[in-house]
Amino acid sequence: MAAPLKLERDVQGKVDSFRARIAREAEDLVSTFFPQKLSELDSRVQELRLQDLGRIRSVPAAPAAPATPGPAPDTAGDGPRRGGDPPLGPALLPAEAAPLASNQHLVALIERVKPEIELLREKCNTVRMWVQLLIPRVEDGNNFGVSIQEDTVDQLWTVESTAASYLRRFSTYYNTRAKLVSKMVKYPQVEDYRRTVAEVDENEYLSVRQILLHLRNQYATLHDVIVKNIDKIKTPRSAHAEELY
Structure with missing residues (x-):
């Protein structure tokens, strides 16, 4: 039979201190x-x-085409333009144009939610290690x-992984909105681009609200599961196995 692995006393002390x-x-x-986090x-x-969906709409106004002296060119946008047709709008913004702002309501909301997501991941990691x-x-x-114990570890790991996916989705929202706003600027006469930006903002508001719901529910579920099974989690094997039958 192989001899048990022995650690130096100071090393074992550090390990025991960490576990405690x-x-x-x-x-x-x-x-x-x-x-506490559940209630908060x-x-x-x-x-x-x-009811606040309408309030979070913040579609930037497309800048007007810069005035240029002389007759309008025969081409604009993506293809040639026939004489007499209205211009399709500027293909590029002038260098001095003001930047198009993000939806500040959603930016502020996302910046409040991101720390909550990371906090859940960190706390789940601690409990999972325990x-x-x-x-x-x-x-x-x-x-x-x-x-x-193993089921509890798996559940905590799933919560951590799901929380990580929430963080990744915010960059997807910003990227999607940026592309739509670029189209809106390039083709200001197409109203559907402006409407789509508003829809994307509303959907993101609902998604962020749903993320908060999930965070709340995860705290409630983890607390409930661990408290109900705390005896088996802390003492998984009974000294008298026959009591299990």
């Missing part, structure tokens, strides 16, 4: 922090009312509590 610190932090997160985020969600360190060595039988 993680255990204290994780238990405080589950018992106190998760319920529930209040934040109530502030984002569906449960992972509580998993005992592999043995035959009496593993019901171990399966609960």
Whole structure:
């Protein structure tokens, strides 16, 4: 039989200190922090009312074509223009044109939500490490509590991964809106581009509200699952296996 791995005393002390610190932090997160964030985020969600959809619309006005002396050129936009047809608008903005601002309502909202997403990821990572360190060595039988620990670890990992996907979607929104605004500037006479920008903003508002709902629900679910199974999580194997049957 192989001899057990031995660590230097100071190294083992550091490991034990780390485990104890993680255990204290994780238990405080589950018992106190998760319920507090649940209540806080529930209040934040109530502030984002569906009736506010119209208020968040902020479609920038397309700048007018710069005045140029002499007759208008025969081509504009993407192709030739017949004589007498109205110009299709400027293909490029003049260098001195004012920048087209983002939707400031949504920018402010997103900047408030991003730290909440990262906070959930960080706290889930701490609790996941705590449960992972509580998993005992592999043995035959009496593993019901171990399966609960493993399911809890998997659930925490899923929450972390989902939160990471929320962060990535914000850059997708900005990129989509930028392309639409560019089209709107290039073809100011096409009203549908302006309407699409408004629709994209409204959809993003609803998406951010839904993200806050998910964050709130994740805190509620994790708190509930861990508290209900805390005995098996902390002591996965009973000293008397027959009690399981």
